Amino acid sequence: MASWTTGSADLVAEWGLDPAVDYLNHGSFGATPRSVLAVQTALREEMEREPVHFLGRELPARLDAVRARLSTFLNADAAGLVLVPNATHGVQAALESLDWREGDEVVRCDHGYNAVRRALVRLEHRHGVRQVAAVLPFPIQRPEQVVEAFAAAFSPRTRLVIVDHVTSATALVLPVAQLVDLARSRGVAVLVDGAHAPGLLPLTISELAPDFYTGNLHKWVCAPKGAAFLWVHPDWRQRAHPTVTSHGYELGLAAEFEWTGTFDPTAWLAVPAALDRLEALGLDDVRASNHALVQEGRQRLAHALGVDLPHPDDPTWYGPMAAVQVPWATPADGPLLTARMYGEHRIEVPFTSYDHRSFVRISGQLYNRPEQYVRLADLLRSWR
Ligand SMILES: Cc1ncc(COP(=O)(O)O)c(C=O)c1O
Incomplete structure (x- = not known):
């Protein structure tokens, strides 16, 4: 109680x-x-007392600590985990990491998020990739109906399936484990768009083991805005890149993703405070x-x-x-x-x-x- x-x-x-x-x-x-927010404000004040020391010397170790804490919360191994500003960035980084060929197809849910659908339109313009909607019956009664709808949208040209862990318009929790199994059985990569999932659901990401999983921490973990993560499966860790390239290119996931140019990292650094509050409640x-x-x-x-x-x-x-x-x-x-x-x-x-x-x-x-x-x-x- x-x-x-x-x-x-x-x-x-x-x-x-x-x-x-x-x-x-x-x-x-x-x-x-x-x-x-008070923790974030204190961090900002600390940063502004000596920006070079804070951003240039201390930040990597502080981010290691945030990732370690998050890794336990998400049950996701820290070596594959990076902080990103939001799920939109996470989805885009995953899309950019695939080597697209004209005619490739991406399966996504018809309840899918508009910004993701638009990112797929851009992929179509740049690479000739087609998006195919898995049409869910709605009202819906059984998780198998979701799996059947996704299976029906697959073709021999399917390269990636995007699964919304929780749909935006309809707030439906999709059976991600069954959908990851389906993708695996067809040899197709899977990106879980878990924008709403962290905090809302208990997560065991390493066990789920999709190719990519992105989730927001500013929604149901109640962290400051601009806090999210991307988890990358070991198979992709050498090939995954953020959308913006900076000093860390080819120096490992954390170096690449967590410094994409000067920014305010205090939302990320305040994530442990948000987790502390939720866990205390x-x-x-x-x-x-x-x-x-x-x-x-x-x-x-x-x-x-x-x-x-x-x-x-x-x-x-x-x-x-x-x-x-x-x-x-x-x-x-x-x-x-x-x-x-x-x-x-x-x-x-x-x-x-x-x-x-x-x-x-x-x-x-x-x-x-x-x-x-x-x-x-x-x-x-x-x-x-
Ligand atoms: C399913 C889904 N994907 C992606 C996003 C984008 O999240 P953000 O704006 O934090 O990048 C949302 C936002 O609500 C969402 O519901």
Whole structure:
């Protein structure tokens, strides 16, 4: 039993969020507790007292320590782990590391993230690589349906499969272990886009052993913005490169990735502070509490909107985020609905979309309370 209550005054005060806003969108950019930001501020002050000493002499050893801590948290061997600014960089570095030939195909999920789809369009322009969508049935009932959808999208030309560990628009947790097995059985490389997964799910990356795994630490680990990682399988460690080349080219993963020119590394250095806070609260308790908020919230929303839930009510399918279809909205309405909820009602919640369908996606974090989802559901009922 956790020693705290979600949404209690003490927990709310740990974040500096605007009290006038019902903030139901932790998923987009995360939100960082004040205590972690204080650690980052202290690090910045230290850096600015003697920038050459901090960046030029001390940084590599400090980053080694961050990587070591992260390696335990992610169950990912530190030799394959590098810090990157965000999952977008991680995905791009993996894409750049393959030696593409015209006509190669990349399989990705139809719920996939727009920026990744755009990166694949660029790959098409540069190398003639084609992207092929695995079309998931949605509503969905069984993990095997996901595997079947991916298998159906493979062809002899498939070189890479991109698996969203947690989908963005629909907040669905995909069965990554089965999808990695599928890719292996077809001799295809696999990149897991785990933008939302760290903190949200327990991870055992070395055991999963995809070719590449990237994940954000600024979302559900609550680190400062600009903190993410890429893990590279031993088979790729000599061939993986960041998108920007600097002094460390061909000097090993850490040297290449972790200095791509002058930057502020304090978000990375504050990651252990974020992990300390989550671990002190109890990661299992945090996950269970956030899931319970969203579980109740999505039921209320589905009832208010008069729709069925898109997947079983089982934690293997979703964590502290869930999406419910908005049957009367189109994807084009999304930005307007998001703006109206915020502008008129001070509720920060995204209206997402994929495949001509519109969804409202809720997040649950320690600063949230059940009443906030009731308020959202009541408004949506009145908008029907
Ligand atoms: C599935 C997925 N991939 C990639 C990203 C990109 O994350 P970032 O903007 O931190 O690079 C997101 C962001 O929400 C995402 O949901």
